[in-house]
Amino acid sequence: MHVRASSARRLARHAAAACISAVAAPAIAQVDLPDSLRPKLELLTPEQREFLGSDFVERFAPSREKLIEALEKRSPEEVKAYVDAMMWVERQQKFEAGRDFAAIPLNTESPTFNAWKIRRPRSFDPPREPGPIDLSRYMGGGSGIPTFAGAPVALTPEDLVAGNVEVAIVGAPLNMGSGWRDADHGPLALRLMGRYMAGNDQYTQVNPSEVLNIVDYGDIAIDNDSTERSMQHVREVVREIAQTGAIPVIIGGDHSLEYPDVAAMIDVYGKGNVTIIHFDAHYDIGRNRPHLIDHGQPIYRLLSEGLIKGGDYIQVGLRASGPDEKTYRWMREEGFRYHTMAEVERYGWDHVLEEVLAEAKANGRRLFISFDVDVLDPSYIAGTGTPVPGGLTPREAIPIVRRLCAENDMVGFDLVEVAPELDPTYVTSLHSAFIVKACLTGIAMRKLGLTEPHYLNPVTLDHAQDGRREENER
Amino acid sequence: MTKTTRGFLFAATFCLLQLGGATASADDVTAPVEPSLEHKLKALSPKQREFLEGPGPLRLFPSRGKLVEELERRSPDEVRQLVADMMAAVAAFAYRPGEDMGAIPLNPESPQFNSFKVLKPRALDELERAPGPFSVKRYIYERGGIPTFAGAPVALTPEDLVAGAVDVAIAGIPQNMSSGKRDARNGPNAMRAMHGIADRDLYSMIDPGAVLNIVDYGDFAVDRMSLERGLDHAYDMVLDVVAAGAVPFLVGGDHSLMYPSVKAVRDVRPGEPLGVVHFGAHHNAERDGSHTISDRQAVYRLLAEGVIEGKHLIQVGLRGPQLDLETLEWMREQGIRYHTMAEVAYRGWDAVMERVLAEAKAGPDRVYVSFDVSVIDPVELAAAGRAVPGGLMLREVIPLVRRLCAETRIVGFEIMDLAPMLDLSYRSAMNANYVMNACLSGIAMRKMGVTEENYMHPLVLDHGQGTPAE
Numbered sequence: 001m002h003v004r005a006s007s008a009r010r011l012a013r014h015a016a017a018a019c020i021s022a023v024a025a026p027a028i029a030q031v032d033l034p035d036s037l038r039p040k041l042e043l044l045t046p047e048q049r050e051f052l053g054s055d056f057v058e059r060f061a062p063s064r065e066k067l068i069e070a071l072e073k074r075s076p077e078e079v080k081a082y083v084d085a086m087m088w089v090e091r092q093q094k095f096e097a098g099r100d101f102a103a104i105p106l107n108t109e110s111p112t113f114n115a116w117k118i119r120r121p122r123s124f125d126p127p128r129e130p131g132p133i134d135l136s137r138y139m140g141g142g143s144g145i146p147t148f149a150g151a152p153v154a155l156t157p158e159d160l161v162a163g164n165v166e167v168a169i170v171g172a173p174l175n176m177g178s179g180w181r182d183a184d185h186g187p188l189a190l191r192l193m194g195r196y197m198a199g200n201d202q203y204t205q206v207n208p209s210e211v212l213n214i215v216d217y218g219d220i221a222i223d224n225d226s227t228e229r230s231m232q233h234v235r236e237v238v239r240e241i242a243q244t245g246a247i248p249v250i251i252g253g254d255h256s257l258e259y260p261d262v263a264a265m266i267d268v269y270g271k272g273n274v275t276i277i278h279f280d281a282h283y284d285i286g287r288n289r290p291h292l293i294d295h296g297q298p299i300y301r302l303l304s305e306g307l308i309k310g311g312d313y314i315q316v317g318l319r320a321s322g323p324d325e326k327t328y329r330w331m332r333e334e335g336f337r338y339h340t341m342a343e344v345e346r347y348g349w350d351h352v353l354e355e356v357l358a359e360a361k362a363n364g365r366r367l368f369i370s371f372d373v374d375v376l377d378p379s380y381i382a383g384t385g386t387p388v389p390g391g392l393t394p395r396e397a398i399p400i401v402r403r404l405c406a407e408n409d410m411v412g413f414d415l416v417e418v419a420p421e422l423d424p425t426y427v428t429s430l431h432s433a434f435i436v437k438a439c440l441t442g443i444a445m446r447k448l449g450l451t452e453p454h455y456l457n458p459v460t461l462d463h464a465q466d467g468r469r470e471e472n473e474r
Numbered sequence: 475m476t477k478t479t480r481g482f483l484f485a486a487t488f489c490l491l492q493l494g495g496a497t498a499s500a501d502d503v504t505a506p507v508e509p510s511l512e513h514k515l516k517a518l519s520p521k522q523r524e525f526l527e528g529p530g531p532l533r534l535f536p537s538r539g540k541l542v543e544e545l546e547r548r549s550p551d552e553v554r555q556l557v558a559d560m561m562a563a564v565a566a567f568a569y570r571p572g573e574d575m576g577a578i579p580l581n582p583e584s585p586q587f588n589s590f591k592v593l594k595p596r597a598l599d600e601l602e603r604a605p606g607p608f609s610v611k612r613y614i615y616e617r618g619g620i621p622t623f624a625g626a627p628v629a630l631t632p633e634d635l636v637a638g639a640v641d642v643a644i645a646g647i648p649q650n651m652s653s654g655k656r657d658a659r660n661g662p663n664a665m666r667a668m669h670g671i672a673d674r675d676l677y678s679m680i681d682p683g684a685v686l687n688i689v690d691y692g693d694f695a696v697d698r699m700s701l702e703r704g705l706d707h708a709y710d711m712v713l714d715v716v717a718a719g720a721v722p723f724l725v726g727g728d729h730s731l732m733y734p735s736v737k738a739v740r741d742v743r744p745g746e747p748l749g750v751v752h753f754g755a756h757h758n759a760e761r762d763g764s765h766t767i768s769d770r771q772a773v774y775r776l777l778a779e780g781v782i783e784g785k786h787l788i789q790v791g792l793r794g795p796q797l798d799l800e801t802l803e804w805m806r807e808q809g810i811r812y813h814t815m816a817e818v819a820y821r822g823w824d825a826v827m828e829r830v831l832a833e834a835k836a837g838p839d840r841v842y843v844s845f846d847v848s849v850i851d852p853v854e855l856a857a858a859g860r861a862v863p864g865g866l867m868l869r870e871v872i873p874l875v876r877r878l879c880a881e882t883r884i885v886g887f888e889i890m891d892l893a894p895m896l897d898l899s900y901r902s903a904m905n906a907n908y909v910m911n912a913c914l915s916g917i918a919m920r921k922m923g924v925t926e927e928n929y930m931h932p933l934v935l936d937h938g939q940g941t942p943a944e
Contacts, residue, residue, distance in 0.1 A: 056585075060598060070600065078597075085595035092592040095582035103577035104702045108569040110764040112533075115567045121559030123552065124534075124544075178698060180895060181656035225651065225765045227699065228578045290584045291699045421655060421895055 033068070040071055043080040051087055060086055095290075104226070117221040117233045122156075131162035132215045146191040147216035148251065149198035149208075149440065154215040160244040166212045167443060168246045169197075169436070171219035172234055174253035176227045177295050177417065179386035183254045186418035187219055189383075189429040190251050196433040201441040203402070204450065205457040208437070211444035217241060220250075227256045227293050235260035235267070242268040242412065247443065249436060252416030254385065255284060258370045259298035261414045265368050266307045269411060275365045276313050277356070277404060279397070280372035281388040282320045283338070285331065295385075295417075303334070310334030314359050316352070316400075317341060317375035320388045341390055349396050356400065357453075360408055367408040369401065369439065371415045373432050380431045383423030394431055398438045399454075405442025407451055413439050504528055505538055507545075514545050517554040526557055530564045569764075578700070591695040591707040606637035607689045622690035623665060623725070624672035624914075629689040635718035638687055641921070642914065643720040644671075645691040647708055649727035651701050653770050654860030657893035661906075662693055662725045664857075664894035670907030675915035677876065678924070679931035682914035685921055691715065696727070701767050705734040712738035716885070721917065723910065726890035728859060729758055729769035732844045737781045739842055739886040748885070749786045749837035750776075751830070751878060753871070754846030755794040755862040757812070759805060769860075769891070770796065777808060784808030786837050790830055790874075791815060791849035794862045815864055823870045830874060834882050842886040843878060843913060847906055857902035859891040868905055872912045873928075879916025881925055887913050 033041070033052060041049060051057070061067035071079050095102065107113070132152035137143035142150060148169035154160055160168055171187025190197070194216075198209040208214065220237045223229040234250075238261050241248040250261050258278070265274045278284065278299065286297035293301050302308045310331065319341035323331065331338060337359055339352050360367060374384045377391035405413070418432050445455065504527050507515060515523060525531070535541040545553055569576060581587070607627035610620040622628060623644035629635055635643055646662025665671070672683030682688070694711045696704035712735050715722040724735050732752075740748045752758075752773065759773040767775060776782050784805070793815040805812055811833050818826050834841055848858040851865035878884070892906050919929065 081597040085597035088595060089592055089598075090585075093586055093589045095580075095584065095587040097582075100582075100587060101580075101703075102582045103579050104700055105577050105766060106569075106575075107762075107764055107766050108571075108574075108576050110569065110762050112567050112762055113569040113764040114574060115533075116764075118563050118566050121556075121563060123555045123559045126547075175656055176699060180660075181650055182895070184656075223764075224653075225701070225768055226578050229575060232575070288581070288584050288586060290580055290587045290697075290703075292579060292581050294699050421657070424898060 037068060037071060040074065040076055040079045043076045044083060048080075048083045048087065051090075052083060056090055057086060060089075106229075116223050129162070130156065130158035132159055132165065132213070142195075146194050148191055148194045148249075149214050149216070149436075150195045151198070151209070151214040151216045154217050157240045157244050160215070160217075160241065160246050163215065164213055165215050165244065165246045166447075167208075167214045167249055167440060168217040168241045168244075169214065169249040169251060170217035170237065170241065171251050172222060172253040172257050173219060173224075174222045174227065174230055174234075174257055175224050176256065177254040177385040177419075180419055180422055181385060182383075182419035182421040183252055183385060183417055184222070184224060185420045186253055186416070186432075187251045189418055189420035190415075190433055190436070191216070193426065193429040193433045196430060197437045197440065199437075201402075201437065202460055203399075203456050204441060204445055205460060206441055206444050206448065206450065208440035208444040211447055212440065214440065215246075217248075222253070227254075227295075228291070231256070231260045231293060235264045238264035238412070239267045247410060248412045249439070250412075250414040250416075251436070252414060252418070255280070255282075255295040255370075255372050255416045256293050256298055257414055257416055258284065259293055259301045261370065261412060262298075262302055262368060263305075263307055265366075265412050266302075269366055271307060272309070272312070273365055274312065274368050274411060275360055275363070276308070276368045276370060277360060278313060278315045278370045278372075279317055279375040279392075279401075280315065280370075281317055281374045281391060282372070282386065283315060283318055283323050283327075283331070284372075285323070285327075285336075310336040313337065314356055315339060316356055317344075317392055319390055320386070344392075349392075353396070353400050353403075357403060357407065360404055365409075366411040367404060368412040369404060369410070369414070371401070371413065371435055372417050373415065373428070373435070374417055376431060376435075381418075381423075381428050382425075383420050383428030384417045385419045385422075386417070394434060398434060401435055401438040402442045402445075403454060405439040406445040406455065407442075407453060410439070410443055410446070508542065511542065511545055514548065514550055514553045517550040518557060522554065522557045522561065525561050525564075531560055533564055533567070534560055580703075590697055591704070604637070605631065605633040607634055607640065607687075617669070621663070621666040623662075623723075624683060624688050624690070626672065626683075626688045626690045629691050632714045632718040635689070635691070635715065635720050638689065640689050640718070640720040641686040642688045642723050642917065643691040643715045643718075644688065644723040644725065644910075645711070645715070646693040646725045647696060647727040647731050648693055649696040649701065649704060649708075649731055650698060651730060651768065652728035652859035652891055652893065653768060654858075654891070655893055655896055656728075656859065657857075657895040658726050658728045658859055658891050659696075659698070660894045661727060661890075661892035664892060664903040665725055665889075665907055665910070666690070668900060668903040668907050670904050671911050672914060673911055675876070675911065675918075676934055677873075677930045678880075678915055678919055679934060680915050680918050680922065680924075682911065682918040685918035686914065688914070689720075701730050701765075705730070705767065709734035709738045712886075713741065716742045721884060722886050722888075723913075724886070724888035725910075726888065726892070729754070729756075729844075729846050729890040730767050730772050731890065732758070732772040732888065733767060733775045735886065735888055736776055736842055736844065737779075739840075740781050743840070746840060747786055747838040748782055749788070749834060749839075749841045749882075750782055750844060751788045751790065751834055751841060752844045752846075753790045753849040753875075754844075754890075755791060755848040755858075755865060756796045756846065756860055757789060757792055757794075757801065757805065758796075758846075759801065759810075760796065761804075784810045787811065788830055788833050788837070789813060790826075791818075791866050793864055794848070794860065815866075818866075823866075827870070827874050827877075831877055831881065834878055839883055840885040841878065841882040843875070843884060843888070845875070845887070845889045845909060847889065847892050847902070847909075850905065850909075854905050855892075855897075855902045856899075857893050857895070857897035859893040859896075861896075868908065871909060875909055875912040876916045876919075877928060879913040880919040880929065881916075881927065883920075884913065884917055 134152045135145045173184035175184035200207040285299045315338040373381045378387040607629045609627045648659035650659035674681040760770040788811040852861045
């Protein structure tokens, strides 16, 4: 209890500090204006001339060239009015004490202020021994109650310890994405599709449900009127799972969750000890936004709080309209290892896959995977909030996830941005479940010692009726 | 260009504004424990005993009956543990200074702190145009093309509204923070992309598009991550519309927007009371939330701040799970005229409709209609963020909306929480448009001086060939 309280205070400090410790934003470049424009600028003050040379003005036109065009056709008076207007906009966009509030007030008088996350005391229920709760009625398992991977349910860290649980799958129904929303129903959709997460894996002939102790750890409470308020509690629950030695698998929810998920990994394993693989169509390092967290900036939040460095990150599948070239350059400087779909187009998937695997293994660190389902092509994942065409196929994504989880020391996994309402078919949740299964299979392979690069079961690989058997079984 | 925020709706002092009234029905607040249970309670301290007999346990157990069952199957020691845990849980519900985040921090260093709502200065426009609504159509009779509400011309500034003597300005507010399923941000565009607004109304044979000056006033910007930050702006924009002499027709967005919209319409004439007719499956008068605004709290905010009086609020179609006896009693105390679907089942729709109309006419002169699409049955409106079975049918709702808008003075109309992705068909958007058109028809009727009760055009009522001889 005491530990939790002090970490809450630390988080509150982090939240406040995030405003100040912005990571080196690109410097404002001063640009020379063409001489032809000079006569138009005669009414401008020196301050206005300087403003006209700043980066900021590029927000008013698609390019600097177009802006210059716009100015060239104006009279000096009109140019002055134009620059006045731009500077007015700049002032309006900035925070101004007295006009804007720097924090969103909550109703601290509410008698139910924390009710959304208060846990159920043990004394409310009949006594039971700690450990996973088996919901099955039949010897073959199951009773119809849908759980992740058809697994038994655990509700407390004591349950995890008593059950020697190796993987705890937990829902986090956060629904604050910038595109279509419905990610709060992601956990539900994946429970309904839960049995596809488990069972035998053809490629390796490994059955994660038989090899591993897996549980459904229920859902983490979320305040869906505020991402910020939810973050601290998510971090707490993910941390409590990891502290028992189990691998947390978090089913979102929107991608803001990457911040508390990774932060919890750092809480447990320490800074610089975890490599994060971020599968996503989006780079998610948005900066300088008025809100300190949303699903486009979890990595920046981790960076600005000093929890990670760019070099801890490997990104795969980027192809959305952001980042721009300037931001890619900044990402290079920060040490991010990004792999865009342009790289896949130029060099082929197999090449990129091997590169990612090599980077992940390079320093033998622990691995966390943050898998945004929109890295897959929308034909496989229609049900996601911010889809982007031209994504990975399951036949590309499943092997890399399986291999990453088998060939590295996995400490956590999240799968986010499933918005089931956007897909009236089962297709989105089926593919999402198979991505989770690929990682569970990998974790099980590692437990069985099957960590050689790209292990596939030789019997599955070949019917062996034509003499190639020897070759394959070698 | 000189526009500044006039509303500062989210002062930190909000929490001081709490309305009194029943917090729970008298039977439930305190209840002595039955003598037969006395032997289970012997391990309790006086404080624990007091808690058990007070209202606290009902925040954790659905009823006192279920609580008694829980006590009965425990030993005295287990009862003591249970009560101690209950007390700790209830204590943890409240805000703990220093431990809980009392306000959600923002990033004041952001150079884009307000970018979502900064209006474009006219000086930055490439071309000059005279103020007034402008058409985005190429042809005289164009049905397709650039989608606008009602196929109407576009207006972007209050000057456009004044220059065009605009009667009705339809604006979208794509806020997406419903407490149900979220897709209301796409409500405005779903309605723009669908026909049915400013079509001739069969019943009155009046074409609102021909009678009224209607414009599409574009969308009002929202902050997708925070209601609080965007509602000030919605308030300002609605205020502009009303000040320009137009009736705002607002398309949500979730129902939290009712708070700034109604407040703005009232604030234009602060001394005059405003009547509100609120259609919806949900009462939205939830109290005591840890957030200061949400769709579930909009009505409460309006009442708590005295923007409207309870006796001037008429609610129609309530049936959702938000309703409980405690709230209904509180609503009665506030003087709210509520009409549940139970009343419709009991009295019949016609009687309820007449009652609503009589109440609206007896109330303040100025009337605002707040229409949550959840009032309609899901079979006709699947795309409601907070859908509840057993709702009103269009053939029930439309006559009431048309009559309200014809027979009272409408100063504002809003349609809220249309979440298009929930309906793969065209139906929800089309039906939402028909509801809006019913109100536009009513306003057009009134403008033409047709205010007789339940007016319908005689030509459509009867073919005029007489009845065959028997």
